[in-house]
Amino acid sequence: MFHAGLRLVKSRHPLAxxxxxxIAVVLVAALVAVGVFAFAVLVVGGALFAxxxxxxxxxxxxxxxxxAAAPAGVIEGEFTVVDDGPARKRAPSGA
Numbered sequence: 027m028f029h030a031g032l033r034l035v036k037s038r039h040p041l042a043x044x045x046x047x048x049i050a051v052v053l054v055a056a057l058v059a060v061g062v063f064a065f066a067v068l069v070v071g072g073a074l075f076a077x078x079x080x081x082x083x084x085x086x087x088x089x090x091x092x093x094a095a096a097p098a099g100v101i102e103g104e105f106t107v108v109d110d111g112p113a114r115k116r117a118p119s120g121a
Contacts, residue, residue, distance in 0.1 A: 037043055096102050 037046065
């Protein structure tokens with residue numbers, strides 16, 4: 027049903043076949059050229075973005091002197107004590 031409008035007629039004339047092949051080759055070459063151009067634009071844009079970001083970002087300060095190693099079995103870190111709040115009341119543990 028739908029294939030009736032999409033049916034391609036294969037030409038029997040050799041010059042028509044040659045012209046069709048040349049048109050196909052030119053179209054493929056044009057698509058490849060557009061793809062290469064788009065890739066080049068992306069590469070140049072990425073390089074410019076990286077360059078601008080490197081220039082705008084201030085350099086990081088030198089690392090501080092390393093601390094003395096913690097004793098074995100100690101895990102160092104920062105923590106915050108969170109209050110239980112008035113809503114929670116614990117049951118007596120002795121009963």
